[in-house]
Amino acid sequence: xxxxxxxxxLANLNSNSDNGATSSTNITTEALLECISNTIDTTQHDxxxxxxxxxxxxxxxxxxxxxxxxAMICAGCVRVxxxxxxxxxxxxxxxxxxxxxxxxxxxxxxGGSLADYGKTTFIGKDNFFLMGVENNSFWLxxxxxxxxxxxxxxxxxxxxxxxxxYLAYSIMLAAFVYPVVVHSIWSPQGFLSAHNPTPLWDxxxxxxxxxxxxxxxxxxxxxxxxxxxxxxxxxxxxxRGKVLKVPTEFPGHSLALQCLGTFIxxxxxxxxxxxxxxxxxxxxHHLVVSHTAINTTLSxxxxxxxxxxxxxxxxxxxxxxxTFNLQYAMNGCLSGLVAITAxxxxxxxxxxxxxxxVSGALYLCCSKLLVRWRIDDAVDAIPVHMINGIWGSLSxxxxxxxxxxxxxxGTSDHVGWFxxxxxxxxxxxxxxxxxxxxxxVVGWVMFTMTPFFWLLHYCGFLRSDSLEEVVGLDxxxxxxxIRNHRDNFESEKMEEYLKEYEHRQRxxxxxxxNSDRGIPASSIHQDSLHGSSYHGRRxxxxxxxxxxxxxxxxxxxxxxxxxxxxxxxxxxxxxxxDNDAAAGDGHGDDQxxxx
Numbered sequence: 001x002x003x004x005x006x007x008x009x010l011a012n013l014n015s016n017s018d019n020g021a022t023s024s025t026n027i028t029t030e031a032l033l034e035c036i037s038n039t040i041d042t043t044q045h046d047x048x049x050x051x052x053x054x055x056x057x058x059x060x061x062x063x064x065x066x067x068x069x070x071a072m073i074c075a076g077c078v079r080v081x082x083x084x085x086x087x088x089x090x091x092x093x094x095x096x097x098x099x100x101x102x103x104x105x106x107x108x109x110x111g112g113s114l115a116d117y118g119k120t121t122f123i124g125k126d127n128f129f130l131m132g133v134e135n136n137s138f139w140l141x142x143x144x145x146x147x148x149x150x151x152x153x154x155x156x157x158x159x160x161x162x163x164x165x166y167l168a169y170s171i172m173l174a175a176f177v178y179p180v181v182v183h184s185i186w187s188p189q190g191f192l193s194a195h196n197p198t199p200l201w202d203x204x205x206x207x208x209x210x211x212x213x214x215x216x217x218x219x220x221x222x223x224x225x226x227x228x229x230x231x232x233x234x235x236x237x238x239x240r241g242k243v244l245k246v247p248t249e250f251p252g253h254s255l256a257l258q259c260l261g262t263f264i265x266x267x268x269x270x271x272x273x274x275x276x277x278x279x280x281x282x283x284x285h286h287l288v289v290s291h292t293a294i295n296t297t298l299s300x301x302x303x304x305x306x307x308x309x310x311x312x313x314x315x316x317x318x319x320x321x322x323t324f325n326l327q328y329a330m331n332g333c334l335s336g337l338v339a340i341t342a343x344x345x346x347x348x349x350x351x352x353x354x355x356x357x358v359s360g361a362l363y364l365c366c367s368k369l370l371v372r373w374r375i376d377d378a379v380d381a382i383p384v385h386m387i388n389g390i391w392g393s394l395s396x397x398x399x400x401x402x403x404x405x406x407x408x409x410g411t412s413d414h415v416g417w418f419x420x421x422x423x424x425x426x427x428x429x430x431x432x433x434x435x436x437x438x439x440x441v442v443g444w445v446m447f448t449m450t451p452f453f454w455l456l457h458y459c460g461f462l463r464s465d466s467l468e469e470v471v472g473l474d475x476x477x478x479x480x481x482i483r484n485h486r487d488n489f490e491s492e493k494m495e496e497y498l499k500e501y502e503h504r505q506r507x508x509x510x511x512x513x514n515s516d517r518g519i520p521a522s523s524i525h526q527d528s529l530h531g532s533s534y535h536g537r538r539x540x541x542x543x544x545x546x547x548x549x550x551x552x553x554x555x556x557x558x559x560x561x562x563x564x565x566x567x568x569x570x571x572x573x574x575x576x577x578d579n580d581a582a583a584g585d586g587h588g589d590d591q592x593x594x595x
Contacts, residue, residue, distance in 0.1 A: 005043075009035035048281040055280045056137040062271025063144035067094050067151060069264030074155040076257030077379045079250060081472025082159045088477070089166045093154050096170030097147040101179075104128055105146060106139055108179035113187055118197050121189040123180055141275060142182070145214055146174050148272075152218030155379030156226050159250075160233070160469050163477055165462045169452070173221060177448050181217050181441055192437050194409055203414040203429050205437035206400065208292075209276035211342025211392035212441050219386025220445040222377070228453045229462055231376030233469045247371055250378070255326055262330040269296055269337045273344040277408075284407055291404070292345045295352035296337065299344075302356025303336020303363070304329050310364050328364065331380050335363040338388040343396040345408050347416075351399040358395075359388045393438050397431025 003011070012035065013027045071090040078086050097105075111124030127133050150170040157166075184190040185207050188197070194204035207213055231237075236247050252258060273296045274289045311328040315321065339359035340352050347355070366383035375382070400416035420427040456462040468476040 005036050005039050006032075009039060048279075051281050052279045053135075053137045056141045056275065056278065059271040059275025060137070060141040060144045062268045063141070063148065063275065064094075066144075066148055066265050066268035066272065069261040069268060070148075070151045070154065072257045072261030072264060073379060074158055074261075076254040076259075076261065077155060077252035078158050079472070080253040081474050083253070083474065085163075085473035085477050086154075086158050089158075089161075089163065090151060090154050092163070092167050093151045093170045094147045096167050097150045097174035098143060100171040100173075100175030101143045101146045102130065103175065105175045105179045106130065106133070106142065108176065109142065109182035110187055113189060117188055119189055120191050120196060120198070122183070122191075124183055124187065124189070138278070141278075145210055145272075146178055149178050149210075149214045149218040149221075150174055152215065152381050152385050153222045153225055156222035156377045156381045157229055158378040159473065160464055161225075161229060162461055162464050165456050168456065168461070169221070169225070169449075172452055173217075173449075177221070177445060178213075178217055180444060181213050184440065185213050185437060192433070192440065200433055200436065201414075201429050203433050205393075205433045206346065206396050206405075206409065206430065207342045207393060207437065208345045208408070209273045209341045211338065211389050211396075212437055214389075215338045215341060215385040216389035216393070216438065216441050217445055219382055219384075219389055220442055221449050222381050223375070223386060224446065224449050225453050226375060226377060226382070228450075228457050231374060232378070233466055235376050236374040247374070258327065258330060262333060265334060266300055266337065269300070269341075273341060277345065288345050288404075288408055291349075294349060295340055295344045295347060298349055299336040299340035299352040299356035299359070300333050301336070302353045303339065303360040304333035306357045306360025307332025307335065307364050308360075310361055314364075328367075331367070331384055332360040332363055334384050335359040335388045338385055339392040339395065341389075342392040343400060346396065346401060346404040347399040348401050348404075351395075351401075355392065355395045355399070359391055362387050362391055390438055393434050394431070397428070397434040400430060 009032055010027075013031060067090065071087055074086045074090055075083050107126060107128040108124045111126035111128070112121075113124070130136070130139060133139060150173050153169065153173070154166065184192045185205055186195075187193055188195045190196060192200055192205040194206050196204055205212075232250060233239075234248050235250065237243055270293055274292045277285050277289050277292070280286060280289065308324060308329040311325045312322060315323045315325070336356035336359050339355050340347075343355070344352070363380070363383045366387045367377075367380050370377055370380075370382060377383075396416070398416050398418055400419070402412040402415045402419055405415050406412040414427060414430040414433075417426070417428050417431050453462065464473055464476065
């Protein structure tokens with residue numbers, strides 16, 4: 001039977017008296033009350049720590065469950081012959097992010113936050129491999145955010161990106177690029193952090209749940225990647241490289257999966273936004289969490305309605321028919337969720353509706369602009385995450401409410417610009433800090449990820465082979481043979497493409513087996529059988545034919561057969577190159593075949 005706090009303290013004091021520390025007659029009421037008070041405080045502290053840890057673990061689980069939503073949306077947006085490949089890449093995003101954030105990412109983001117408190121640093125320098133980290137639930141919560149930022153890029157590059165590139169960029173983003181942004185905005189040592197003892201312009205940037213840290217970082221990375229990677233084959237150019245007057249639509253195979261993914265993301269966003277309070281037991285944080293969840297709901301709903309109404313009006317003006325686009329409505333909902341992320345805890349409910357309404361309009365306009373500029377975003381991640389990540393951060397500088405700022409950040413000296421007018425001044429310091437933070441995130445991501453993706457492209461590790469794009473990446477990457485996928489194809493010329501793909505695979509296997517130099521799978525700077533990123537390379541070069549002449553006696557037995565094989569290879573080279581010219585996406589002069 002457990003003893004009461006009074007009994008425990010009395011026993012401890014008697015034990016001290018038995019050891020000679022004090023006499024039993026000297027056990028005063030004051031000493032007993034002090035012991036009881038200390039015991040209650042310790043118990044309460046432990047209880048609060050347990051509640052906060054459980055709350056963070058629950059929120060982290062909701063945020064990580066958003067990976068399921070992203071996977072469902074990506075799978076629903078791609079064509080049926082790319083489903084397995086897309087799902088595998090989404091899985092690799094989470095795996096790469098976990099390894100990168102465990103090894104060095106968390107250290108760069110939050111390392112030394114307590115030891116160097118009061119100093120402003122560019123990057124963390126302690127806690128590598130989680131050494132010295134006591135609050136592991138906080139690491140798990142931050143990892144879930146990191147994985148979300150990496151997964152944003154996955155859908156944009158669907159149906160044309162190599163597996164190697166996916167794993168490489170997810171590790172790069174999680175281990176270095178994203179942690180620097182986190183350190184600058186969320187760490188007490190960050191030069192933009194509102195928690196810095198000496199914040200920028202006595203305010204700092206306010207990004208409560210990651211409108212810029214997570215969504216702008218991921219969206220900007222997606223824009224850079226898709227610009228370097230180029231559009232899907234046949235999206236904006238025909239198979240001969242001529243620009244199409246009307247871009248080809250590549251509808252996803254399942255709106256049901258897309259809708260399921262949208263609801264999963266909305267559900268996970270409650271952990272994303274409300275969980276960012278970190279501690280549930282401090283002051284009035286339980287009230288802040290409830291307010292955050294309400295704002296999240298209202299902004300999502302407003303974004304959905306805004307996009308649906310505007311798209312319907314545009315469709316009616318363009319075609320004369322009233323149509324309701326489910327895909328626009330779903331992305332409008334996600335746009336509202338992204339836009340409210342930065343200020344979900346510090347804006348009033350009416351402001352969250354305004355933010356959501358504007359986010360829906362921004363999404364629709366930017367989505368159509370991307371098509372006009374021939375930027376191929378398979379899932380519209382750029383207008384959803386990048387554009388509304390920017391708008392959400394700016395909205396904080398406009399709508400941050402003084403009382404809520406005081407409750408969450410402990411100060412209300414600098415609030416939203418509209419509320420500053422109510423105070424009789426035009427203080428726009430918070431808005432200026434938000435602009436500086438946005439420019440920093442955009443500049444940092446461009447500075448790091450542009451050369452990274454360009455290097456992948458230059459080395460031939462970024463873009464899949466053009467013929468593999470046409471027949472579907474499931475064949476080239478997930479195995480199982482063409483026969484298992486043949487029923488999924490609907491194109492009239494698909495049988496011809498499949499035969500050419502089988503022929504290329506046999507050629508590749510033959511030369512890999514018999515060439516002394518070996519044939520790398522995806523290098524554009526060596527004599528490879530396929531050109532990867534550059535679709536204009538010849539399938540078989542003259543140097544390879546000449547090398548066959550010198551080794552063919554051992555392979556085929558006599559010179560007559562050797563010449564016949566070399567001639568056959570030359571003919572095959574011409575045939576394959578012609579077919580590849582038909583399969584190329586043609587979004588550049590360097591991608592056209594020159595035989």
